[in-house]
Amino acid sequence: MAEHLEIELKFDADAGFVLPELGGPVTAGPPEVHELEAVYYDTDELRLAARKVTLRRRTGGHDAGWHLKLPAGPDAKREFRAPPQEELPEELSSLVTAYTRGNALKPVATLTTVRTTRDLHSESGEVLVELADDLVTGSVEGTPGASSWREIEIELVSGDPKLLADLGKQLTKAGARRSASSSKLGRLLAPAITKPPTWGGDRAGDAIMRHLTVQIAELLGNDPKVRREEFDSVHKMRVAVRRLRSVLASSRPLLDRALTDPLQPELRWLAEVLGEVRDAEVLYERFSSRIAELPIAPEHDPGWLVEIKERELAGYDTIRAALSGERYFTLLNSLDHLLTAPPFTPRAVRPAESELPKLVRRAWRKLQKAHAEIAAAETPEAADEARHEMRKKAKRARYTADSTREVLGKDAKTVSKAAKSLQEVLGRFQDGVLAQDFLRERRPSTATPDALDQSFVLGALYGRERCEAQTALNELETTWTTAQSTTLPLLT
Secondary structure, X not given: OEEEEEEEEEXXXXXXXXXXXXXXXXXXXXXXXXXXXXXXXXXXXOHHHHXXXXXXXXXXXXXXXXXXXXXXXXXEEEEEEEOOOOOOOHXXXXXXXXXXXXXXXXXXXXXXXXXXXXXXXXXXXXXXXXXEEEEEEEEEXXXXXXXXXXXXXXXXXXXXXXXXXXXXHHHHHOOOEEOOXXXXXXXXXXXXXXXXXXXXXXXHHHHHHHHHHHHHHHHHHHHHHHHOOOOOHHHHHHHHHHHHHHHHHHOOOOEOHHHHOOHHHHHHHHHHHHHHHHHHHHHXXXXXXXXXXXXXXOOOOOHHHHHHHHHHHXXXXXXXXXXXXXXXXXXXXXXXXXXXXXXXXXXXXXXXXXXXXXXXHHHHHHHHHHHHHHHHOOOHHHHHHHHHHHHHHHHHHHHHHHHOHHHHOHHHHHHHHHHHHHHHHHHHHHHHHHHHHHHHOOOOOXXXXXXXXXXXXXXXXXXXXXXXXXXXXXXXXXXXXXXXXHHHHHHO
16 A cells, blocks of 8 residues: 655645746746546545545546545645555555444545646756646535536645745736635535534633643544554554543543543553553563663664564554544544533633643643652652652642643643653653662562573663663652742742
8 A cells, every 4th residue: 555645735726827937946847637536435425525534436547546645734635555456455444443443434426637747857857846736626525516626736846835825926916716625526515515513612611622622632633643553653542542531530520520531441442452562662662772782782673572573562552452443433433522512610611720720730730640649659669659659749739731832832731741751750760760670570480590680680670770760760769859949930
């Protein structure tokens, strides 16, 4: 399956629009005409179109076959292509599972396009941009009649994206207009698409819903990346889940707990599913890099390190199964419902500037309480457990502050930074302690031929983990004092 990052600008143009002589560092090549037909697939509810995702089977042109386009930022999409075939390739349909959620994909529209393309070259002959002048006719399945329009696309092939903006200004000056939709299908189906809600008010609830919208979009956006086992995608998806959990918990004064608290165990479940791979991923990276730094490094990865990598790879099968199940779909539907019908309390309709600081202060008070419980612990084990709880409270304080940054600005940023510093130092301590436990359990049998070499590696790693954990522990109180001194003036 081929992949391509598409960066382009779209413009509407009248029938009489004349393409200008484009200035700057480009020279237009000769025109080339193609006749294209694309059948677009979606669910009955147009779930893909609602999220600006397009799935089509195209005939004609240089790239006939199946195309899936996923949003990848402003004016950018990740395009996946599969060869022409009658049936929808599973490798493409699986990447939109988070949107379809068990609903069937079927043809929803057909677009025919007479496309005139020109390559825009640099002085050296390098193709920088492809310009397409499209005459489009679109029809919706089950609906009589058709719509026609003209559209100009400029797609970056190589070079600086700023070139697209410069060319776009020239097209606009000549009479073209930036398209309101990011795709031809979006334009055709616009009246039937149920768009995700937006929250533009200045109420406390509005601000929280804007933040939750971003985190849910982050979760959905990383779903296909996790299925493809892309680097760091599990981590990013897991962080989005944790942010959702934290913000829903800290926003209980604004959102009816009877409706939001049931989401907590489901989000925890999803985080745990992702955690199997993420934990193995972190351990492998941690130990493999440290083994490579040893003065006498083994020629091959120790068996226990190989097992970690195997556990990571096998974990993706578990994740894909979970992300294709009803429990996951139900969670996503519940999150959608949260956005469309948020269960606001009376406090949610109050001004954000007066209500959101209360959420941050509340989260910080819980962090202070967690810190006090460390000193009150009666055993080393209880103290370690208290530090673990403090780390979780630091993370919640950080995520709570982040959810208010749009409204509270620098004050929220300062609190978030202080909480992050605590989260990191506590994380280094906890990671060191867990790594020591892991290494102790890997002590080799004396009957093993390479027991001495294994013992050397394990001992060297263990010593480093113990030193780093102790260093982090020694830093905790200084970090706490600094965090308190920077945040207390803002939280009183």
